[in-house]
Amino acid sequence: MKTKLSLALTSLALLAFASGCATRTTSTGGKETTVLGGAVTVSKDSFQPTNPATIDADTSKLLGKNGPSGKKTSLLWGLITLHDY
DSSP: OHHHHHHHHHHHHHHHHHHOEEEEEOTTSOEEEEEGGGTEEEEESOOOOOOTTSEEEEHHHHHOOSSOOOOEEEETTTTEEEEOO
């Protein structure tokens, strides 16, 4: 049982390590970084509307910052989106 668990954890760690990350410039001029094969995506200067199929949270209302920053973080391939705009 212990060897199966360690084998599963090792396989998961190798998959996470091999998935890599990528950074690209969006059409609006912002930067988008993808980590773990799209499980986490961080966008800067992105004022694009969020997908209607996501759980959306506007963090500018939670933190009360001065003005929007345009940062957007998507978790679990877009299932949860946190944005500040």
